[in-house]
Amino acid sequence: MRRLFWVGLGLGAGAASAILASRFVRKQTAKVAPANLAREARGGMMDLARLVSDSLAEGKAAMHQKEDELRSGLR
Numbered sequence: 034m035r036r037l038f039w040v041g042l043g044l045g046a047g048a049a050s051a052i053l054a055s056r057f058v059r060k061q062t063a064k065v066a067p068a069n070l071a072r073e074a075r076g077g078m079m080d081l082a083r084l085v086s087d088s089l090a091e092g093k094a095a096m097h098q099k100e101d102e103l104r105s106g107l108r
Contacts, residue, residue, distance in 0.1 A: 063069065
């Protein structure tokens with residue numbers, strides 16, 4: 034009777050771990066699918082473009098402010 038209990042317990046644990054492992058593998062393969070990788074790369078490029086644009090705008094504003102200061106000093 035004890036042997037039957039342990040066999041059943043082992044089969045149950047094996048089946049449960051196989052189901053969990055297959056779910057994990059399915060989720061991981063979905064994450065690295067080409068469409069998802071492209072979407073993440075596009076999002077990263079959009080963030081980088083926004084940062085560069087903000088940086089250029091801030092630099093231009095600082096340039097104009099400094100130019101106004103220099104021009105006012107010449108008058």
